[in-house]
Amino acid sequence: MAYTAADVKNLRERTGAGMMDCKKALDESNGDLEAAVDALRAKGLAAAAKKSSRTAAEGLVGVTVSGTKGVAVEVNSETDFVAKNDQFQDFVRNVTEVALGVAGDDVEALKAAAYPTGGTVAEALTNNVATIGENQQVRRMKTVEVANGVVVPYMHNAAAPNLGKIGVLVALESEAPADVLESLGKQIAMHIAAAFPLALTADDLDAELIARERKVAEEKAAESGKPENVQEKMVQGAIAKYAKENALLSQVFVMDNKTPIQQVVDAAGKEAGSKIVLKDYVRFQLGEGIEKEESDFAAEVAAAVAG
DSSP states (O other): OOOOHHHHHHHHHHHOOOHHHHHHHHHHTTTOHHHHHHHHHHTTOSOSOOOOOSOOSEEEEEEEEETTEEEEEEEEESOHHHHTOHHHHHHHHHHHHHHTTSSTTOHHHHHHSBOTTSSBHHHHHHHHHHHHOSOEEEEEEEEEEOSSEEEEEEEETOSBTTEESEEEEEEEEESSOHHHHHHHHHHHHHHHHHHOOSBSSGGGSOHHHHHHHHHHHHHHHHHHTOOHHHHHHHHHHHHHHHHHHHBGGGSBOTTTSSSBHHHHHHHHHHHHTSOEEEEEEEEEETTTTOOOOOOOHHHHHHHHHHO
């Protein structure tokens, strides 16, 4: 697999490694970017793994809550200019409200649902594309709900009420007063926006992510030259550290930098006189996992003129 100068640049940005080290890693991995990242980490040449939170597509995330149910929806556009368009913002707001009535997290069911002004969500989306003149996609949705308690919405750097680039929902199950839960939920939501947990608990972490971390840890341990029993302890320690840092309930609360989130929740419940359970959460960051093509604007202009 060949690689380009843009791949080297991307690898440097993701790992903080030097250019020659990045080129060598790409050579050895036959151009596979993810394998190159792991190779640099295993050799200790990469900075701490970045939680891929860079925005890779434009559009908006919408969040809304009704009673004890909340939903987050991501709608992508090609440019940030469209994301600031009133028509597009109204569409995202309406689609998020529609999503409250959709069972599960089925985007296709959401597209087939009735749109407030007539037709379906899919038809309204098609109309948007035709009138705004830019491709748009309803990408994903996630719903959280509690039987008794609150779902607290939070939008980091909102572009408009409940619309922005990082949307969070926190579901707290409890009989504690709503104002207590709302306050706690807002603090935890701000933590989630900043700390980017990958799962609620260590057991919920993706098995493929754990396997990948184990492979990197094993390579690092092997290079240490220490006895096998020591190497295994090193690997287990690395996996435990990864799980602790990426599971929400074991993450250290960003507001005091010392207390695990589980303890924050327990302390709040004790003070309120009613147990509080952090049941679920959502964190949608615009463009997560989407590779956005980088265009050469000068080349595009030249091509347009030549055409």
